[in-house]
Amino acid sequence: MLIAKNLTKIYNNGVVALDQVSLTVQKGEFVFLVGPSGAGKTTFLNLVIRQEVPSSGLIAVNRQNLAHLKKKEIAFLRRNIGVIFQDYKLLPQKTVYENVAFALEVIEAKARSIKPRVYEVLELVGLLNKANLLPSELSGGEQQRVCLARALVNRPLLLLADEPTGNLDPDTSWGIMELLREVNKRGTTIVMATHNQQIVDRMRRRVIALDRGKLVRDTPKGGYTLET
């Protein structure tokens, strides 16, 4: 599903955000990407959706080498990847419904399919009754769920979640994690960047740890820190 080989990203300002990272994620996996702030987690996810290009090394999604994509192919690649952004990226002047439907409208999905799809994912994330509210009228956890709904609305093969429990209290965080677990059970591959130790420790999934751009650990069913 996802292959990185010697993946390196050096930003224009000279920061080495990723340094020779190699890893493979299989279809259907649920992977935690952990590491301290600045470790390069977001950078990695940005490379996966081709928002950034590698300085060297290779990255492939669905057996497609991202280095050779044309502009249009980048667009189509992104239609197969759902992303929960660290900063939500919801449009403040659009309602919950509109924010989610937006993701389908702009890829020219069939008009008839939009409404049922949007309601389906809003029901999944438990926001049916808030469909007509603006993001500013929602709590942080609810905004996070809108973001999840938008990421899922096009039935992506791969879901990237960047700190989906970032500023949420433990209960709300667990609500989100339940949803992600459910989505994963239905077959979507998930890569989740986080530094929420509690969650990683309790979920017992594969953990990939980055530190200052280097891959320092890759354990199946691991914890946040290396256990003795």
Next chain:
Amino acid sequence: MKPRTFFYFLREALHGLVRNRVMTLTALGIITIGLFLFGLFFLLTANLHHLTALAWEEVEIRVFLEPTVTNPEKIGAELAALPGVKKVKYVSKAEGAAALEKMLGNRNLFLDGENPLPAAFNLSLQEAADLPTLVRMAEAIPGVEEVVYKQDFVKFLEIAIRIIIICGLALLFLTGFAVLYIIINTIQLTVYARRQEIEIMKLVGATDAFVRWPFVLEGIILGLLGAGLALLILREGYSFLVHRIQFYRRFFPILSGPELEFKLMVVLLGMGLFFGGLGSHVSLKRHLKV
């Protein structure tokens, strides 16, 4: 493009215009002023051009015939066929004499049968005729004695036309660029206001073309609205002016009529459309790199 998609673009474009009302109105005002100036220069150039065309008609060329000529009709036909000739008027010996007598105020300048004046043709010219060539060709016609014209006046006109055309074009380009600049900046504001939307569109997999269209439409709508307003002001103002100087029309042969209005309309709307679309295109270029 599916009709539904087009309406989506149109709705988004109108949405953008309505949402940023203050910006839209400001831009519209500036575009209108720009296109108004453009139209003004256009009318000015058209009128100056018209003036020189009228002046050309005043340029008279006299073609004197040899006294032995017996078939002036044939020569007249040949003259009329020369490139650049608009009208040919035959002036017989007697008519020539009468004209001269009238000019000098002497009714009996010549005795009958003693008229030394040659028969002649007066040619009036089409605008921008190639005079030297014309004169050479006329002189080559058998039976033609001499070709006479007011050389200085013609030279002056030729230079005047050239200057007017160059100035007119320069002014048109200048205003054109100004309008383009204004539209680019305006759409840039709109694009900037909606950069978040653009970013999200691109991140969820919208194609560049899809992202671009609403903005291009927005630019086109702005351009056309501005052109429409400018057109309205120009038309009203111009017909008012024409009306006011109606009396002096003889001295001020100002252009008017549906043909001019149509030309102005095509030029302004075309400008609005072109620069509106192009402006959006340019403004978006940078923002599509997500």
